[in-house]
Amino acid sequence: MVTEALFRSIDQTEPQVTIEFNGQPLDVPAHMTLAAALLAAGVRQTRNTPVSGAPRTAYCMMGVCFDCLVLIDGVSRQACQVRVKPGLRVHTHSPVHIEGDTDA
Amino acid sequence: MTGETIVVGGGLVGLAVAYGLAREGQSVRLLDQGDVAWRAARGNFGLVWVQGKGYGMPAYARWTLGSAAAWPRLAQDLLAETGIDVHLHQPGGFLLCLEEAELAEESRRLHWLRDALGGDYRFEELAPAELRRRLPGVGPDVVGACYCPADGHVNPLLLLRALTMAAQRRGVVLQTGCDVQRIERQGEGYQLTGARQIWLGDRVVLAAGLGNKALATQVGLNVEVTPNRGQILVTERLAPFLSHPTNYVRQTAEGSVQLGDSHEAAGLNDSVSASVVASLAQRAVMCFPRLAGVQLVRAWGALRVLSPDGFPIYQQSRECPGVFAVTCHSGVTLAAAHAFELAPWIIGAARPEVLGAFSDQRFQQVSGEASHGH
Amino acid sequence: MPEQIEVLILGAGPAGMAAALQLKSLGIGVRVLDEQRSPGGQIYREVNNASSARKRLLGADYAAGGETVAAFLASDIDYVPNASVWLIDAERQVHYHVAGQAQVVQAQRILLCCGAYERPMPIPGWTLPGVMTAGAGQILLKSGGQVPAGAVVLAGSGPLLYLLAVQYLQAGVRVKALVDTCTRSDLLSALRYFPAALKGWRQLRKGIGLMHTLRRAGIPWHRGASDLRVEGSGQATALTFETDGRQQRIACDLVLLHQGVVPNTQPSLSISAAHRWDESQMCWVAEQDEWGELSVPGCFIAGDAAGIDGAEAALVQGRVVAVGIALSLQRLSSQAALQHARPLRRTLATYRSVRPFLERLYRPQPALNSPADTTIICRCEEVTAGAIREYAALGCLGPNQTKAFGRCGMGPCQGRQCGLAVTQILAAAHDVSPAEVGYYRIRPPLKPITLAELASED
Numbered sequence: 001m002v003t004e005a006l007f008r009s010i011d012q013t014e015p016q017v018t019i020e021f022n023g024q025p026l027d028v029p030a031h032m033t034l035a036a037a038l039l040a041a042g043v044r045q046t047r048n049t050p051v052s053g054a055p056r057t058a059y060c061m062m063g064v065c066f067d068c069l070v071l072i073d074g075v076s077r078q079a080c081q082v083r084v085k086p087g088l089r090v091h092t093h094s095p096v097h098i099e100g101d102t103d104a
Numbered sequence: 105m106t107g108e109t110i111v112v113g114g115g116l117v118g119l120a121v122a123y124g125l126a127r128e129g130q131s132v133r134l135l136d137q138g139d140v141a142w143r144a145a146r147g148n149f150g151l152v153w154v155q156g157k158g159y160g161m162p163a164y165a166r167w168t169l170g171s172a173a174a175w176p177r178l179a180q181d182l183l184a185e186t187g188i189d190v191h192l193h194q195p196g197g198f199l200l201c202l203e204e205a206e207l208a209e210e211s212r213r214l215h216w217l218r219d220a221l222g223g224d225y226r227f228e229e230l231a232p233a234e235l236r237r238r239l240p241g242v243g244p245d246v247v248g249a250c251y252c253p254a255d256g257h258v259n260p261l262l263l264l265r266a267l268t269m270a271a272q273r274r275g276v277v278l279q280t281g282c283d284v285q286r287i288e289r290q291g292e293g294y295q296l297t298g299a300r301q302i303w304l305g306d307r308v309v310l311a312a313g314l315g316n317k318a319l320a321t322q323v324g325l326n327v328e329v330t331p332n333r334g335q336i337l338v339t340e341r342l343a344p345f346l347s348h349p350t351n352y353v354r355q356t357a358e359g360s361v362q363l364g365d366s367h368e369a370a371g372l373n374d375s376v377s378a379s380v381v382a383s384l385a386q387r388a389v390m391c392f393p394r395l396a397g398v399q400l401v402r403a404w405g406a407l408r409v410l411s412p413d414g415f416p417i418y419q420q421s422r423e424c425p426g427v428f429a430v431t432c433h434s435g436v437t438l439a440a441a442h443a444f445e446l447a448p449w450i451i452g453a454a455r456p457e458v459l460g461a462f463s464d465q466r467f468q469q470v471s472g473e474a475s476h477g478h
Numbered sequence: 479m480p481e482q483i484e485v486l487i488l489g490a491g492p493a494g495m496a497a498a499l500q501l502k503s504l505g506i507g508v509r510v511l512d513e514q515r516s517p518g519g520q521i522y523r524e525v526n527n528a529s530s531a532r533k534r535l536l537g538a539d540y541a542a543g544g545e546t547v548a549a550f551l552a553s554d555i556d557y558v559p560n561a562s563v564w565l566i567d568a569e570r571q572v573h574y575h576v577a578g579q580a581q582v583v584q585a586q587r588i589l590l591c592c593g594a595y596e597r598p599m600p601i602p603g604w605t606l607p608g609v610m611t612a613g614a615g616q617i618l619l620k621s622g623g624q625v626p627a628g629a630v631v632l633a634g635s636g637p638l639l640y641l642l643a644v645q646y647l648q649a650g651v652r653v654k655a656l657v658d659t660c661t662r663s664d665l666l667s668a669l670r671y672f673p674a675a676l677k678g679w680r681q682l683r684k685g686i687g688l689m690h691t692l693r694r695a696g697i698p699w700h701r702g703a704s705d706l707r708v709e710g711s712g713q714a715t716a717l718t719f720e721t722d723g724r725q726q727r728i729a730c731d732l733v734l735l736h737q738g739v740v741p742n743t744q745p746s747l748s749i750s751a752a753h754r755w756d757e758s759q760m761c762w763v764a765e766q767d768e769w770g771e772l773s774v775p776g777c778f779i780a781g782d783a784a785g786i787d788g789a790e791a792a793l794v795q796g797r798v799v800a801v802g803i804a805l806s807l808q809r810l811s812s813q814a815a816l817q818h819a820r821p822l823r824r825t826l827a828t829y830r831s832v833r834p835f836l837e838r839l840y841r842p843q844p845a846l847n848s849p850a851d852t853t854i855i856c857r858c859e860e861v862t863a864g865a866i867r868e869y870a871a872l873g874c875l876g877p878n879q880t881k882a883f884g885r886c887g888m889g890p891c892q893g894r895q896c897g898l899a900v901t902q903i904l905a906a907a908h909d910v911s912p913a914e915v916g917y918y919r920i921r922p923p924l925k926p927i928t929l930a931e932l933a934s935e936d
């Protein structure tokens with residue numbers, strides 16, 4: 001869900017790129033980490049906790065807390081450790097699906 | 105006479121025995137070490153595993169089968185007494201093989217066991233096509249598997265917590281931060297000495313894992329246990345995909361996947377090594393290729409408690425009647441047997457026939473590497 | 479056969495860069511592994527990409543850091559950015575991955591310069607979106623020129639809060655309030671260390687200058703605040719707290735928390751180096767000799783990872799420890815090493831002279847060390863303080879049994895966010911010191927790594 005952004009840029013020009021977020025195109029600032037870019041684009045929640053489903057997003061911005069986990073091309077990554085690239089395919093984090101004897 | 109039985113060791117073996125004694129109305133004090141200790145109880149895979157166990161000793165196969173059959177009762181009682189569901193699931197397990205020789209050897213052992221148990225031993229040998237039908241997602245490098253319907257798994261840490269709570273609720277006094285160093289006769293009973301404390305009991309059960317060796321010697325028992333390191337990897341939580349346990353890969357109820365089955369004679373060293381971690385990861389990806397992109401979150405090493413032949417020791421001291429040694433490396437699988445079958449014997453009844461094979465005197469002719477199941 | 483190198487440095491903040499430059503000047507082979515994409519650590523993050531306007535906003539210290547970064551980049555040191563170390567073994571073999579490729583290197587000496595991270599500050603509601611750390615605010619400013627768009631409250635204690643508030647002012651953002659947990663009693667207790675702190679009067683002057691700027695700007699400043707809670711369902715909507723016995727509530731979209739930083743002990747603990755509990759810094763500190771060598775031979779530590787002394791001290795200490803490493807490699811005589819180190823150690827002592835004062839002044843409030851039962855302590859596994867107290871009652875004496883019983887510390891952050899809090903809660907529950915309670919056993923992987931990346935090592 002995209003709402004009013006918690007952060008804004010103080011830079012004059014701010015080039016944007018288009019990434020894919022939960023299957024939809026999303027314009028985000030170009031020259032920063034994905035976590036910062038999602039915050040700037042007004043995304044307030046990037047994962048639900050596995051224990052209670054509580055909403056979370058980036059907390060420490062330095063790779064320590066893991067609250068900014070997202071899925072990038074189906075792989076769990078910390079958004080604060082990934083830089084924005086055009087066309088990046090990002091999903092709200094949830095437990096990864098693989099094939100087995102159980103219908104997930 | 106204090107009227108108290110002291111159990112030394114608060115792992116899965118000690119807790120199950122203490123719980124079982126409390127169920128029989130005994131007054132029990134359990135002594136456990138502090139936060140930093142070897143603790144095989146914290147480092148296991150959670151398998152309630154039957155397949156292949158007891159190769160070379162049918163009594164162990166019977167003991168294991170009995171425990172697996174009694175496990176639902178243990179799980180139910182623990183749920184009723186503590187509210188904790190230990191997630192026992194016994195859907196049958198797969199022993200995946202990545203080499204033909206591995207498959208052939210496992211098949212040979214299972215056939216041996218079936219013969220030794222008079223045919224009362226169910227298993228199936230699965231060719232790749234059938235295996236893939238039952239376990240979609242299994243990789244092309246898996247050459248086959250053996251399936252046993254009695255195999256299952258449980259959450260071992262919830263089991264630890266549930267046994268602790270259940271034991272406490274039945275009046276077991278749990279003392280942590282204790283290090284028992286000496287055991288000797290004291291009147292009609294026994295005195296245990298630690299760094300700063302002394303305990304007195306009518307009976308003593310030594311369930312201290314690797315610590316049993318030093319204590320057992322003091323009462324004339326031969327418990328020559330040695331450490332065998334197992335390393336386990338745990339992944340991030342995944343959506344449920346694997347309800348059957350396998351020897352190499354097991355998905356927990358929380359969704360994380362455990363990868364294991366390594367064996368090393370590393371001495372008293374429970375660290376994690378890069379080479380074993382890499383090979384466990386490689387094997388997991390061979391078993392389920394789609395695990396390739398999954399993140400490893402944590403890893404640990406723990407020390408199995410191995411007797412010279414890998415089978416349990418259940419023995420009352422001859423010099424010190426009333427002192428018992430209880431040791432095994434399958435504290436999870438045998439938890440039900442330990443909880444339900446040992447107490448009467450410890451309290452004073454005749455030793456159950458099935459336990460006759462687990463004497464401490466059987467090792468005279470045995471030498472060399474210990475063999476063990478899973 | 480893994481690649482052999484002389485010295486491997488983990489971290490390219492002030493300590494790592496200074497040590498690398500010093501070692502290079504002594505003709506010793508160095509490789510620096512860095513999680514970031516460019517040098518500077520957290521304190522000088524992205525300084526080499528910062529415009530002059532950005533540097534002016536962030537202050538003179540930040541800009542000065544740019545010089546060290548420039549020197550480092552120009553020095554042709556073997557610098558590996560975007561590297562994630564997942565295992566260090568006691569024989570100094572280091573496993574890391576860069577761009578999905580696993581690498582292994584065998585070093586004669588290892589230097590841990592992995593810096594610090596925020597002390598956990600578990601208060602009700604701290605896990606809500608809209609709550610971040612003050613450090614996160616700084617990182618967003620440094621690496622993206624991002625400032626709060628709406629109402630923001632800074633809460634906790636420590637100079638970083640004041641620095642951030644001033645930097646925001648420079649950027650045209652007035653924080654709605656500074657909710658300071660420091661009390662008069664903290665100031666009075668800290669005064670006994672003040673005379674010794676005067677040796678570091680330059681640092682003190684900076685701090686006083688910051689507070690003066692904030693006061694002049696009329697930023698609402700609530701002192702002696704207690705019982706902090708974040709309100710909101712799904713996201714933060716307000717911070718409530720108590721001052722002078724009165725309940726207060728400040729509506730806001732963003733709460734930035736801070737109560738100091740603590741050494742990143744994950745790498746040093748993972749190699750089983752000995753650590754001690756430092757009662758003044760209220761955290762675990764690796765045991766190290768006068769050259770920064772850990773109890774694990776051949777492994778050294780410098781910078782905030784060795785104990786919180788700040789960036790300027792780290793620049794100096796990095797050089798001292800580099801001299802120690804050179805000595806240990808017998809590339810310097812004992813006499814030459816002492817000679818090299820003497821003036822550096824004197825400078826270091828000056829920087830350190832303010833620490834006892836600052837540490838006492840900004841000491842976390844006791845109440846913050848005993849959170850209410852319903853407060854989440856382990857963010858990853860959502861284990862509450864109450865649950866931890868239950869496990870203590872069941873006989874768990876330390877964090878490892880507690881972890882086994884309750885899963886705290888088992889999540890992806892591996893105890894970085896909860897470890898200190900869990901230790902404190904258990905210490906209070908058993909009425910013993912944190913030193914007696916101990917800490918989590920830290921194991922590899924230090925950072926997550928995919929199974930494919932792991933398998934590619936073989």
